[in-house]
Amino acid sequence: MENKNITIKEVAQKAGVSMSTVSKAFRNYADISHETRQHILKVAEEIGYKPDNVSIYKANVNKNYRLALLVEDYDAENYMIYEMLIAFKTAASTYGYETIILTTSSDMQKGHDLSNFIQEKQVDGAFIIGLKMTDDYYNQLENINYPCVLYDVPINNDKVGCVGVDNIKGSLMAVEHLIKNGHKNIAFINGHKSAVVSYERLDGYYLAFNRNNLPLRKELIIHSDFSYEGGKLAAEELIKENKDITAIFCASDLMAVGAIEALSGLGYSVPKDVSVIGFDDINLCQYVSPKLTTIRQDREKIGITAANLLLSIIAGQYFGRIVIEPEFILRESTISLLK
Amino acid sequence: MENKNITIKEVAQKAGVSMSTVSKAFRNYADISHETRQHILKVAEEIGYKPDNVSIYKANVNKNYRLALLVEDYDAENYMIYEMLIAFKTAASTYGYETIILTTSSDMQKGHDLSNFIQEKQVDGAFIIGLKMTDDYYNQLENINYPCVLYDVPINNDKVGCVGVDNIKGSLMAVEHLIKNGHKNIAFINGHKSAVVSYERLDGYYLAFNRNNLPLRKELIIHSDFSYEGGKLAAEELIKENKDITAIFCASDLMAVGAIEALSGLGYSVPKDVSVIGFDDINLCQYVSPKLTTIRQDREKIGITAANLLLSIIAGQYFGRIVIEPEFILRESTISLLK
Numbered sequence: 001m002e003n004k005n006i007t008i009k010e011v012a013q014k015a016g017v018s019m020s021t022v023s024k025a026f027r028n029y030a031d032i033s034h035e036t037r038q039h040i041l042k043v044a045e046e047i048g049y050k051p052d053n054v055s056i057y058k059a060n061v062n063k064n065y066r067l068a069l070l071v072e073d074y075d076a077e078n079y080m081i082y083e084m085l086i087a088f089k090t091a092a093s094t095y096g097y098e099t100i101i102l103t104t105s106s107d108m109q110k111g112h113d114l115s116n117f118i119q120e121k122q123v124d125g126a127f128i129i130g131l132k133m134t135d136d137y138y139n140q141l142e143n144i145n146y147p148c149v150l151y152d153v154p155i156n157n158d159k160v161g162c163v164g165v166d167n168i169k170g171s172l173m174a175v176e177h178l179i180k181n182g183h184k185n186i187a188f189i190n191g192h193k194s195a196v197v198s199y200e201r202l203d204g205y206y207l208a209f210n211r212n213n214l215p216l217r218k219e220l221i222i223h224s225d226f227s228y229e230g231g232k233l234a235a236e237e238l239i240k241e242n243k244d245i246t247a248i249f250c251a252s253d254l255m256a257v258g259a260i261e262a263l264s265g266l267g268y269s270v271p272k273d274v275s276v277i278g279f280d281d282i283n284l285c286q287y288v289s290p291k292l293t294t295i296r297q298d299r300e301k302i303g304i305t306a307a308n309l310l311l312s313i314i315a316g317q318y319f320g321r322i323v324i325e326p327e328f329i330l331r332e333s334t335i336s337l338l339k
Numbered sequence: 340m341e342n343k344n345i346t347i348k349e350v351a352q353k354a355g356v357s358m359s360t361v362s363k364a365f366r367n368y369a370d371i372s373h374e375t376r377q378h379i380l381k382v383a384e385e386i387g388y389k390p391d392n393v394s395i396y397k398a399n400v401n402k403n404y405r406l407a408l409l410v411e412d413y414d415a416e417n418y419m420i421y422e423m424l425i426a427f428k429t430a431a432s433t434y435g436y437e438t439i440i441l442t443t444s445s446d447m448q449k450g451h452d453l454s455n456f457i458q459e460k461q462v463d464g465a466f467i468i469g470l471k472m473t474d475d476y477y478n479q480l481e482n483i484n485y486p487c488v489l490y491d492v493p494i495n496n497d498k499v500g501c502v503g504v505d506n507i508k509g510s511l512m513a514v515e516h517l518i519k520n521g522h523k524n525i526a527f528i529n530g531h532k533s534a535v536v537s538y539e540r541l542d543g544y545y546l547a548f549n550r551n552n553l554p555l556r557k558e559l560i561i562h563s564d565f566s567y568e569g570g571k572l573a574a575e576e577l578i579k580e581n582k583d584i585t586a587i588f589c590a591s592d593l594m595a596v597g598a599i600e601a602l603s604g605l606g607y608s609v610p611k612d613v614s615v616i617g618f619d620d621i622n623l624c625q626y627v628s629p630k631l632t633t634i635r636q637d638r639e640k641i642g643i644t645a646a647n648l649l650l651s652i653i654a655g656q657y658f659g660r661i662v663i664e665p666e667f668i669l670r671e672s673t674i675s676l677l678k
Contacts, residue, residue: 001362012448014448016448016449017448017609018445018446018447018451019446020445020446023446023454035564053553055619069440071425077621079418079421081421082418082420082421082424085421085440086440086442087442088397089442089445090442090444090445093442093445093446094445098439098441098460099440100437100438100439100440101408101425101428101438101439101440102437103425103428103429105427105429106357106358106359106428106432107357107359107432108357109351109355109357111355112357114353121437124613156578161614171629211431222512228625228626233357254626257607257626261628264628282624283418283623284622284623285597285622287567287626287627288626288627288628289600313501
């Protein structure tokens with residue numbers, strides 16, 4: 001009697017051991033006793049558990065059983081990294097891997113070769129979050145020859161995979177929501193040009209207008225920097241020059257909150273006068289007033305996917321780029337002009 | 340010519356190597372070349388750098404040069420852990436230590452001995468964040484016999500140190516600010532009783548009334564759970580029963596934001612009718628309306644202090660409990676009743 005939904009966590013709970021011990025039992029890892037292994041395999045059989053990625057277990061001989069999570073900078077404003085980190089680490093644990101944290105600022109030196117750097121840390125691979133096109137190491141990403149997964153940077157080869165939300169689709173969902181609700185004069189506050197996602201989100205904005213046969217007004221598109229202050233300044237500039245704007249789509253929630261602040265300061269009510277929609281779905285969205293309509297990036301899914309993708313690459317499989325479905329979250333900052 | 344302010348980071352930059360390489364040079368670590376070591380020591384001498392905790396370098400022989408950061412649960416709402424984590428990891432790097440992440444849910448099993456667990460991970464010590472008095476492992480903290488530093492749990496012995504903000508003082512600062520501005524009917528929404536900090540913050544509330552010869556009204560004290568929803572419910576209950584409340588002190592910013600929402604919903608304006616003050620100074624404080632007056636816990640300082648304390652314990656020194664100064668942050672959610 002097999003049950004596909006049985007997870008390694010349930011085996012661990014039932015057997016009274018940790019998830020990594022279950023993982024070790026399936027890999028015939030040396031540091032658990034014969035009795036423990038037999039006990040775990042018996043429990044797994046009883047409740048119908050099968051490891052869901054057998055190839056990962058098989059191929060990983062002579063490995064360090066260590067992964068690195070490499071973050072670019074100490075960015076206190078980035079609420080999303082911790083969620084990805086914990087999900088990545090938890091998924092890695094189920095395969096008996098430990099996770100070390102590396103930061104470019106404290107661990108690397110200028111001119112350091114990224115592949116060598118990761119290899120020297122005696123890890124089997126790394127999940128890299130937050131490198132921008134303007135960073136020193138960005139140009140090296142194309143030539144990495146050590147297993148890595150990149151967040152939101154669409155480079156992939158035999159050793160490098162990429163995971164991120166479908167930015168074009170997310171952007172399209174946001175703008176089509178506005179169009180379907182009667183908005184035509186829709187401004188777009190995009191992120192900075194040094195982020196790949198900015199190009200993808202711009203494509204989504206274009207597509208929404210094209211698909212709905214609406215004329216594009218390029219003067220309503222402005223580049224900012226993903227920050228609250230940036231969003232605030234951009235919204236002020238937009239609304240002063242274009243009084244007919246009825247909606248603003250922002251490429252980050254922080255910029256959307258800044259835009260709402262700017263609009264309120266100029267006497268516009270959100271959403272009555274202007275609808276505002278963000279991107280990311282950080283927790284902040286629920287606590288501001290009005291609560292922010294946005295496009296959700298599922299950080300837990302990104303972290304888990306990154307770990308699985310990285311382990312697959314380490315096991316010699318090739319998967320390339322994995323895109324995560326964005327999710328439309330309707331709250332209070334957008335209204336319909338129809339009726 | 341010595342300059343006390345020269346940091347390991349400046350030596351690293353000047354020498355064109357990473358901070359951990361500088362650290363290794365000072366420790367005579369084997370995996371850097373003689374030339375690199377000589378180069379670094381020369382640069383350090385030139386710019387007047389002296390390692391500021393020589394005993395840490397000396398005593399750490401036969402070590403793994405690995406530390407663990409153990410977090411209790413995946414708590415997406417806890418914006419503070421990532422900041423502490425990065426600061427801890429960066430400080431550990433300057434001594435050539437790497438940091439692995441452990442979580443109780445994915446790495447431990449019920450009944451696991453905490454000391455053994457940490458020791459088995461082949462780390463030299465652990466920084467433990469987020470264990471509550473209701474957790475399985477909490478009772479084991481007193482008996483830990485492996486180097487550990489606890490965040491916000493005041494247990495210390497030869498092997499265990501503690502770091503956290505001065506909660507009594509923080510609470511006192513918040514309530515005295517209100518008292519000095521003419522408030523007398525000051526409610527307190529505290530955290531749950533399973534957190535040590537709740538007792539300390541309550542002491543601070545008491546002290547503020549005692550020191551200022553104001554009568555305590557115990558019906559204005561309510562226990563909640565640190566969450567937005569908890570703060571919202573608590574504020575509704577308080578204000579319905581006690582219409583004379585002019586200020587509410589909340590033991591977390593999230594509860595304060597929930598309290599503001601509840602007050603607005605009942606027709607009270609913040610701060611005009613009721614002043615509200617939070618605790619923590621999470622980023623959210625700047626983005627809500629009104630911007631939240633609060634007591635800041637400096638996460639970077641906590642993380643750096645934890646790393647230094649842990650390495651000192653590993654080096655056989657005893658420091659006990661280190662309290663970090665809280666900081667009063669005045670924003671828009673409190674007003675004076677005087678004039």
